[in-house]
Amino acid sequence: MNKLAVLAVMSVAFLVCATPALAADGAAGGGAAGSALIYLGTAFGCGMIIIGAAYGISKIGSSAVESMARQPEVAGNINTAMIVAAALIEGATFFGLIVCLLTLFLGD
Numbered sequence: 001m002n003k004l005a006v007l008a009v010m011s012v013a014f015l016v017c018a019t020p021a022l023a024a025d026g027a028a029g030g031g032a033a034g035s036a037l038i039y040l041g042t043a044f045g046c047g048m049i050i051i052g053a054a055y056g057i058s059k060i061g062s063s064a065v066e067s068m069a070r071q072p073e074v075a076g077n078i079n080t081a082m083i084v085a086a087a088l089i090e091g092a093t094f095f096g097l098i099v100c101l102l103t104l105f106l107g108d
Contacts (some may be wrong), residue, residue: 038104039104042100042101042103042104044080045096045100045103046097046100046101049096049097050093050097051091052093053089053090053092053093056089057086057089057090060081060082060085060089061086062087064078064079064081064082
């Protein structure tokens with residue numbers, strides 16, 4: 001299965017989990033089933049964020065080590081660029097996790 005198909009399946013699964021949470025009416029209450037789906041959607045979203053960040057940082061690391069092996073004279077520049085890119089990914093990851101958790105706790 002190629003990466004695009006996996007991404008499509010994961011996106012559909014995320015939308016299916018998030019739809020009841022987004023469509024819930026405040027007056028209806030939702031009950032325990034609606035609450036469980038909100039928890040499931042938040043857990044799924046947080047997991048996807050962590051998996052995406054780990055994949056991105058691992059690709060940066062492997063590409064940086066490979067390019068340092070090919071051109072050792074620019075290893076310092078590559079190392080600096082790798083650290084900056086990893087920090088940007090971490091920032092986006094923390095932002096995504098905060099949004100997921102705020103949706104969980106303030107979603108009522």
